Amino acid sequence: MDKNKNWLPTLSIILIAALAYLPLLHRFGYIFDDWYLMWAAKAQGVDVFHLIYSADRPLRAYVMIPAYTLFGESTLGYNLAGWVWRVLSGLFFWQSLHLVWPKHEGVAFSAAILFVLYPGFLSQYNGIDYQSQLLSLAVAMLSIWMSIQALVSSRLKIKQLLTVAAILLGWVYLGLVEYEVGFEAIRLGLIFILTNRQEIQGWKERLLKAFKGWLPYASIPTGFLFWRILFFQGGRQATDGSFQLGRFLGAPLRTLYNWALKFLEDLLDVFVLAWFEPLRRNLVYLENYWLGIGLAALGVIIMLWMYYRLQASFPDKNALHEMLLWGVFGAAAALVPIIIVNREVSFPYFSRYALVSSVGVAIFFAALTSQLQKKWQLAVLAIFVSLAMLTHQANSNRFVHESDEIRNFWWQVAWRVPMFEPASTIIARYPTATIQEDYFIWGPAN
Numbered sequence: 001m002d003k004n005k006n007w008l009p010t011l012s013i014i015l016i017a018a019l020a021y022l023p024l025l026h027r028f029g030y031i032f033d034d035w036y037l038m039w040a041a042k043a044q045g046v047d048v049f050h051l052i053y054s055a056d057r058p059l060r061a062y063v064m065i066p067a068y069t070l071f072g073e074s075t076l077g078y079n080l081a082g083w084v085w086r087v088l089s090g091l092f093f094w095q096s097l098h099l100v101w102p103k104h105e106g107v108a109f110s111a112a113i114l115f116v117l118y119p120g121f122l123s124q125y126n127g128i129d130y131q132s133q134l135l136s137l138a139v140a141m142l143s144i145w146m147s148i149q150a151l152v153s154s155r156l157k158i159k160q161l162l163t164v165a166a167i168l169l170g171w172v173y174l175g176l177v178e179y180e181v182g183f184e185a186i187r188l189g190l191i192f193i194l195t196n197r198q199e200i201q202g203w204k205e206r207l208l209k210a211f212k213g214w215l216p217y218a219s220i221p222t223g224f225l226f227w228r229i230l231f232f233q234g235g236r237q238a239t240d241g242s243f244q245l246g247r248f249l250g251a252p253l254r255t256l257y258n259w260a261l262k263f264l265e266d267l268l269d270v271f272v273l274a275w276f277e278p279l280r281r282n283l284v285y286l287e288n289y290w291l292g293i294g295l296a297a298l299g300v301i302i303m304l305w306m307y308y309r310l311q312a313s314f315p316d317k318n319a320l321h322e323m324l325l326w327g328v329f330g331a332a333a334a335l336v337p338i339i340i341v342n343r344e345v346s347f348p349y350f351s352r353y354a355l356v357s358s359v360g361v362a363i364f365f366a367a368l369t370s371q372l373q374k375k376w377q378l379a380v381l382a383i384f385v386s387l388a389m390l391t392h393q394a395n396s397n398r399f400v401h402e403s404d405e406i407r408n409f410w411w412q413v414a415w416r417v418p419m420f421e422p423a424s425t426i427i428a429r430y431p432t433a434t435i436q437e438d439y440f441i442w443g444p445a446n
Helices: 001-021 035-046 050-055 058-071 075-100 105-116 130-152 156-178 178-196 203-230 241-250 252-271 277-285 289-310 317-342 357-369 374-416 439-445
Strands: none
Touching: 001 058, 001 075, 001 105, 001 178, 001 289, 001 374, 035 050, 035 058, 035 439, 050 058, 058 075, 075 105, 075 178, 075 357, 105 203, 105 241, 105 277, 105 289, 105 357, 105 374, 130 178, 130 203, 156 178, 178 317, 178 357, 203 357, 241 252, 252 317, 252 357, 277 317, 289 374, 289 439, 317 357, 374 439
């Protein structure tokens, strides 16, 4: 980085992410799958993570073993680490955009902010269970940055080293979260943009050149699928590709129709509803409206001040078209692997499937906003940042509320019913927190 040029945007991204995610971090307890993960490690030791993840994502054990060794049973360490991975992913994304569109720093910065604050992902505070997902996000963005750096570098050895490193990191992020394979379409889109600018006559020749540039990175999805299909023996149907595709073979026309409908619905979710629906659902949990508005206002001020310094001019027509098309393509392509394994984006419990698409959504809205007059650019970005920050504050209050509710429930049980016999069957109902799996009960009971 050019230290004189980049330290202020870097600091701005970190500060805004801190305002959005850190205020209530110390108050989160266990939630959802945290219960069986922490119970298993406490009861059987850290090596149990190999057994837990052997059915679908064995690489995750190598994340959770050092994480548990460092942080133990405290949620604070996991959530802080998850915040670091989220911030790093935003910084790598920002630098990738800076490499591809170096003359449009304001758009790159605003896109990075919208990506880091994207309100369609609501599991940021589930730091134990989502440790691998958040790390995978950072690794994927680093891999993409390395591949772009390799393309623009003029030194052969640097190109080779960065390409090899990007491929290795590509296998790592897919090993942690296989449905993030949509990042490879995003990588392909950026390679095509850079190749398309070269003085090559004919669209066929340009496509061929882009394909050759992407060919080394084709080893990421193909290598992963080769291992997954031929060598890995999974035991979970939700991540078994052959089982999921079996539904298509059984009823291809009906399945294609359902996939098309889900695709359109999910596009609406990631581009539009993500900015409103999570906030609508969680606003009731926001305990202190004035504090929430104050934190959002501070984040907006930092963002607009930095954006005003960086956004010197409108992107030219070619750059604008590149950004808009790549944004739509990236967001749409990221949904395809989700849909063909019969999953979909929904808020709040399946918001994780919107995370990869948030890359395309962020650059699309940043580029579109840049075409407005200056005052309207600032106003629209202020609205985006305000909605996102209020969403995360309301969502964090929801996590605190559910953590307190479950903690209070079991405190009451512990002193009112202290002598459960071994092997008792316990039927419980929390006042408002959901119980989706049996270990939401036996985890805290044990």
